[in-house]
Amino acid sequence: MSAKKDVRILAYESSCDETSTAVIKNGREIESLVVATQIKSHQRFGGVVPEVASRHHIEVITQITKEALAEAETDWKDLDAIAVTYGPGLVGALLIGVSAAKAASMATGLPLIGVDHIMGHIMAAQLTDEITYPALALQVSGGHTELVLMHDPLNFEIIGDTRDDAAGEAYDKIGRVLGVNYPAGKTIDAWAQEGQDTFHFPRAMLQEDNYDFSFSGLKSAFINTAHHADQIHEKLNKKDLAASFQAAVIDVLAEKTVHALQQYQPKTFILGGGVAANLGLRTRLNAEIKQLKQQPKVILPPLKLCGDNAAMIGAAAYNLFEAGKFADLTLNADPSLELPYAEHMLN
Ligand code: KG4
Numbered sequence: 615m616s617a618k619k620d621v622r623i624l625a626y627e628s629s630c631d632e633t634s635t636a637v638i639k640n641g642r643e644i645e646s647l648v649v650a651t652q653i654k655s656h657q658r659f660g661g662v663v664p665e666v667a668s669r670h671h672i673e674v675i676t677q678i679t680k681e682a683l684a685e686a687e688t689d690w691k692d693l694d695a696i697a698v699t700y701g702p703g704l705v706g707a708l709l710i711g712v713s714a715a716k717a718a719s720m721a722t723g724l725p726l727i728g729v730d731h732i733m734g735h736i737m738a739a740q741l742t743d744e745i746t747y748p749a750l751a752l753q754v755s756g757g758h759t760e761l762v763l764m765h766d767p768l769n770f771e772i773i774g775d776t777r778d779d780a781a782g783e784a785y786d787k788i789g790r791v792l793g794v795n796y797p798a799g800k801t802i803d804a805w806a807q808e809g810q811d812t813f814h815f816p817r818a819m820l821q822e823d824n825y826d827f828s829f830s831g832l833k834s835a836f837i838n839t840a841h842h843a844d845q846i847h848e849k850l851n852k853k854d855l856a857a858s859f860q861a862a863v864i865d866v867l868a869e870k871t872v873h874a875l876q877q878y879q880p881k882t883f884i885l886g887g888g889v890a891a892n893l894g895l896r897t898r899l900n901a902e903i904k905q906l907k908q909q910p911k912v913i914l915p916p917l918k919l920c921g922d923n924a925a926m927i928g929a930a931a932y933n934l935f936e937a938g939k940f941a942d943l944t945l946n947a948d949p950s951l952e953l954p955y956a957e958h959m960l961n
């Protein structure tokens with residue numbers, strides 16, 4: 615019997631403020647990963663400016679395609695498919711990646727695979743360790759906060775979602791009040807390690823019998839505290855403010871996750887998304903899971919795979935490739951694409 619042929623996928627990601635390309639072997643091995651970040655261009659506006667993002671994606675996408683192929687010592691003829699994030703995200707930004715991938719697919723005849731960005735974040739875990747199913751993922755990023763039950767690599771069920779702000783969005787908004795540059799999560803996390811939870815902000819939805827999240831009440835409580843102190847010229851300790859905010863976020867994320875793990879008893883637990891880089895959250899989840907009677911395997915991807923990158927898109931695309939789920943040249947950007955998805959895929 616002959617050994618199974620390797621599958622090499624060139625993947626594109628351009629849903630927000632990073633343009634990224636990668637070559638991924640068999641959905642598990644990173645042969646190359648290039649990430650061109652635009653954060654500096656957006657910082658002076660305090661957030662991502664969609665039109666600026668699209669322009670930067672256009673400027674670099676051809677160059678970083680060449681770089682990803684060169685770094686992987688691969689040529690177009692060695693590839694088996696082209697994959698691209700087609701949603702959710704900023705429509706203009708998504709369209710740059712989608713157009714580049716479609717052009718590459720048309721020019722080479724290689725099959726095209728459309729990938730959900732959130733599925734990508736979760737599948738960063740596949741580049742780190744073997745996922746055994748059923749699995750449960752806590753997906754926390756700038757735009758999403760979800761608990762996702764995964765029956766297999768393609769069948770996802772959202773069991774908990776945010777009712778308002780996503781966790782990363784809340785970090786960025788309170789960061790602005792503290793004078794921290796966008797994106798604020800990393801700095802708030804670092805300050806939190808040096809401060810104390812002295813403000814005891816509210817932990818929303820903890821008493822509720824569901825897996826949904828809400829962070830806008832916490833954000834408002836934080837902003838009110840900071841503004842009130844400003845008005846009476848009282849100086850608050852920024853590190854304690856950061857620690858108090860982070861403690862409230864982590865309490866809610868960790869408690870809901872632990873309940874879901876107890877109820878669904880998955881074989882693997884995955885943490886994904888930009889906020890998965892949070893040191894406080896990683897430490898707390900690890901500690902809580904160690905206390906469980908039924909302990910899942912825990913996959914916390916390395917920090918470079920938590921933020922937006924094309925490697926995670928290549929990992930997710932491999933599962934679609936294996937299932938024969940290809941897109942065609944009618945593939946379009948879908949800014950509000952939701953998990954689970956099937957309608958844009960051809961069998
Ligand atoms: O996944 P991602 O790169 O982009 C989206 O798909 O949204 O996530 C970006 C978010 C930003 O809101 C950023 O502040 C947050 O992830 N973030 C963090 C940390 N590092 C990045 N939040 C908390 N702690 C961190 N260490």
Ligand code: ZN
Nearest residue numbers: 755888921922
């Ligand atoms: Zn993302």
